Amino acid sequence: MTARAYRVAGVFSNGSHGGGRGGGLAVAVVVTAVVFASGCGTAADSGTGSGGTHSTGSASGADGKNAGGGSATPGTTPAATPSAETLPLAGKVVVLDPGHNPTNYQHTAEIDRLVDIGTNRKECDTTGTETNSGYPEASYTLDVSRRVRTILAARGAKVVLTQNGDRPYGPCVDERARIGNDAHADAALSIHADGAPAGARGFHVIAPKSLHAGAADTRKIAAPSLRLATTLRAHFKAATGEPFANYLGGGKGLMVRDDLGGLNLSTVPKVFIECGNMRDAQDARSLTSTAWRQRAAQGIADGLTAFLQGSPAGPADGKR
Known part of the structure; x- marks a missing residue:
């Protein structure tokens, strides 16, 4: 941020309605204006949250206060705003894949066609599930993805x-x-x-199995993907308080699968996260809560950040 001072001389005419004096009073005044110029990112660099709020990548905490804790003391030099090169995820690329699509249901013929996933052929895409009250999975995934994008972009990542x-x-x-x-x-x-039955609740992360079948070859990414999965699992649980899924994976919140095209065909470290069960009333209350979705986004962003910075993964059994 830079500051420039201008001295501006001007003449103001008193345009009051009388005030006890006849005519206008011309007063010459000198105004000192301090103009602050600061840069801001573009939408392509930083993205927006679900509400369309533009993220400038400024050094503000979650409560909107300056990262330094307040305004600078008079006579001191304010802390420099971090440049793009000094941000923690500068140079990193993250791809977020919001599951399904809000209008898939209008294109059933297109999404029903089969595509090759290496181990077999599966539908192009599906409509996804929804809560009992009708909140679609596709709306949830897009909202959370946008929130994660905003957080990661502020940390310097290309998303x-x-x-x-x-x-x-x-x-x-x-x-x-x-x-x-x-x-x-x-x-x-x-x-x-x-979209599991009611009573089944909790979240789990899915990592790719190491395999080589047709177009699928995950042998090089299986190990780093597993590290990503366990790191993400730890941070998501810490941020949301959501328990590990009680209906699969032995209650460890982790699955390794070979039947998901998005994982089988990936050549970069990749995982899925199932953030909760939309058909369970308790999970549905969380998934439909704006505040909880922000916590979910924070946990996801923190997990991705920890992985990209090489932090140790959480234990494979989910215990600490």
Whole structure:
């Protein structure tokens, strides 16, 4: 931030309605104006949150206060604003994949066509699930992805979304993987919510199995993807308080699978997160809460940041 002082001489005419004096009083005054010029990022660099708020990447805490704790003391030099090169995720590329698409249901013929995922053929995409009150999974995943993008962009990362509600359907699962591959992402994440029976609740993270079958070859990414999965799991749980899923994975909040095209076809470290069960009343209250979704985004962003900075992964069994 730079400051420039201008001295501006002007003449103001007293345009009051009388005031006990006849006519206008001309007063010459000198005004000293301090103009602050500060840079701000573009939407492409930083993204927006779910409400469309532009993120400038400023050094503000979660409560909106200056990172330094307040205004500078008179006579001191204010702390320098971090440059893009000094931000913690500068130079890192993250691909976020919001599961499904809000208008997939209008294009069932297109999303039902089969695509090759290496181990077999599966539907291009699906409509996803919804809460019993009708809140769609596709709306949840897009909202949280945008929130995560805002946080990561403020930390210096380049963030790519596979879709931003800007296409009629999809993309297909093979294209979702290809977007991450073509971006040479340092990490990729598909964000989802599950549709299990009521009473089944909690979240889990899915990592790719090491395999080589047809177009699928995850042998090089299986190990780093597992580290991403356990790191993300630890941070998501800490941020949200959501328990590990009680209906699969032995209650450890972690699965390794070979039947998901988005993982099978990835050549970069990638995982899925199922943030909760939309069909369970308790989980649904969280998933439909704006405040909880922000905590979910914070946990996801913190997990990705820890992975990209090489922090130790959480234990594979979920215990500490």
